[in-house]
Amino acid sequence: MSDELLRQHRDAIDALDVEILRLINQRAEHARHIGEIKGGGLVYRPEREAQVLSRIKGLNQGPLPDESIAKLFREIMSACLSIERPLTIAFLGPDGTFSQSAAIKHFGHAAVTLACASIDEAFRVVEARSADYVVAPVENSTEGAVGRTLDLMLATPLSVCGEVVLRIHHHLLRREPSQTGIRRVYSHAQSLAQCHEWLNKNLPADVERVSVSSNAEAARLASLDSDCAAIAGDAAAERFGLIKLADNIEDEPNNTTRFLVLGYHKTTPSGRDKTSIVMSAQNKPGAVHTLLSPLAENGVSMTKFESRPSRTGLWEYVFFVDVEGHADEAGVMRTLDQLRDKAAFVKVLGAYPVAVI
Ligand SMILES: O=C(O)C(=O)C[C@]1(C(=O)O)C=C[C@@H](O)C=C1
Secondary structure (H helix, E strand, O other): OOHHHHHHHHHHHHHHHHHHHHHHHHHHHHHHHHHHHHOOOOOOOHHHHHHHHHHHHHHOOOOOOHHHHHHHHHHHHHHHHHHHOOOEEEEEOOOOOHHHHHHHHHHOOOOEEEEEOOHHHHHHHHHOOOOOEEEEEEEEOOOEEOHHHHHHHHHOOOEEEEEEEEEOOOEEEEOOOOOOOOOEEEEOHHHHHHOHHHHHHHOOOOOEEEEOOOHHHHHHHHHHOOOEEEEEOHHHHHHOOOEEEEOOOOOOOOOEEEEEEEEOOOOOOOOOEEEEEEEEOOOOOOHHHHHHHHHHHOOOOEEEEEEEEOOOOOOOEEEEEEEEOOOOOHHHHHHHHHHHHHOOEEEEEEEEEOOOO
């Protein structure tokens, strides 16, 4: 390419950047006015954000892929929201965990993330109104349900107002640029399990596998000792300045974790929603069938069914069910009314937009 052609394209980009800058600030002005109308209360509107992102993806004609465009608009909305009022999002810390990556994926980089020592503490700070929302892992495609989050959802006054689906990539990380001489590998127990086959094939059998409270903690420990390595993600590698010796070492190629967003907030329908419910059956034959029959009768599709010991009686269970549709829509509303008649206990955990990015 000639210098002249290069210069022409760069001039065109400079001119477009001026226009983009003007338009983004014009958009932010509207958000500021919307913030004034809302009066500083509930500024975050998940249903509106889902609609904005879906619409933009639908309008996109490339060459940038829909995912890249959605990420850019995610950040624009995040910045616009922060001039209405910056949000604080609690997550299972320390900095660099997948929970923090999920919080940033959902709320963008303008949100303030607050690292908590446990999932319990992350719920507690939001319940005490010291943070606006909590982002908590609820299920992993390889390892199944995150029991602690399910247990906390049973009792919390918070409602689910969003979901985040995060592709989980694990890497072997170390201070030194080589795999030789590793004595110990740190990671969260779930991540060690998700990389079990890779570890068997690629590291000597006498390398000790040590489970710690989070992947970011594993990366921190590996950053202190050159004989040790960690299994963790990109954010932790960056946070603790570690070298990636092997990337994407998870055994399951589609390893994905689903997170829920909870706050003192009920959302209105976005047009493409889910409702999460927890219920318990009366302890008699056919009880689960009785619980599920209202779904079939009303043509409501179930996207998840998870049972968990109720902790109140031996061999009694609660059932976590996700259905398509919003709790304020007729079909789901009728289903919930029928369930309230049939189940020993029903709690609507929240209705929220299906993840868009
Ligand atoms: O529409 C609103 O209620 C806004 O505050 C604007 C906006 C946006 O930037 O589009 C920002 C934050 C909300 O969560 C949703 C949308």
